[in-house]
Amino acid sequence: MYSHIQPLITKDSNNIYQQRYQDLSDTLFNLLDTPVKSTHHIGGTSHFNYPTEPILDILVGVNNLHDITSLDEKRLNYEGFYRLHHPYKKKVVMAQFSNLIELKQITRLHIIQKDSKLYNDYLQTNLLLSENRTLSSTFGKSKQSVAITASNIRDYENQKHQLFCELIKRLSDGAKNTDI
Numbered sequence: 001m002y003s004h005i006q007p008l009i010t011k012d013s014n015n016i017y018q019q020r021y022q023d024l025s026d027t028l029f030n031l032l033d034t035p036v037k038s039t040h041h042i043g044g045t046s047h048f049n050y051p052t053e054p055i056l057d058i059l060v061g062v063n064n065l066h067d068i069t070s071l072d073e074k075r076l077n078y079e080g081f082y083r084l085h086h087p088y089k090k091k092v093v094m095a096q097f098s099n100l101i102e103l104k105q106i107t108r109l110h111i112i113q114k115d116s117k118l119y120n121d122y123l124q125t126n127l128l129l130s131e132n133r134t135l136s137s138t139f140g141k142s143k144q145s146v147a148i149t150a151s152n153i154r155d156y157e158n159q160k161h162q163l164f165c166e167l168i169k170r171l172s173d174g175a176k177n178t179d180i
Helices: 016-030 065-078 117-131 133-149 153-178
Strands: 036-042 056-062 081-083 091-097 105-113
Touching: 016 036, 016 056, 016 105, 036 117, 056 065, 056 117, 065 081, 065 091, 065 105, 105 117, 117 133, 117 153, 133 153
Parallel strands: 056 105
Antiparallel strands: 036 056, 081 091, 091 105
């Protein structure tokens, strides 16, 4: 697997990521016996409010993670997606690579049970990072710092995951403080 963090990008002049998202979303919904119930373009390439890796992230909602087996094992492999076997909690991650030698990720599918807390956390953080410039600027600076200090891609991904967990916790704490 590609062991380096890809150079961060800040814009998509040709709207490539939005077009790739739309093409892949159409593919996911048109697969035979698809369990896919929703797709959302998430992450930095959906809004470019902070520097991000050149990887298209798609949140895929399914009714049940067990439904992914037929999609995972058969149909997505034909579309060039392969399951990443890391200890993910309550989600399946599949990646599409630039080629099968370097294994540089170009797309990630975050497959999660629709309407679960995790699914809603993804949607909420993406919405806030796309709308709140102060929050996205702070997040972007932290992410850039992690990219500089991480010793390898796994360390980077783990630290980036921690940034998202901290963001979700802050959002949850803030929501509790605003409840009447």
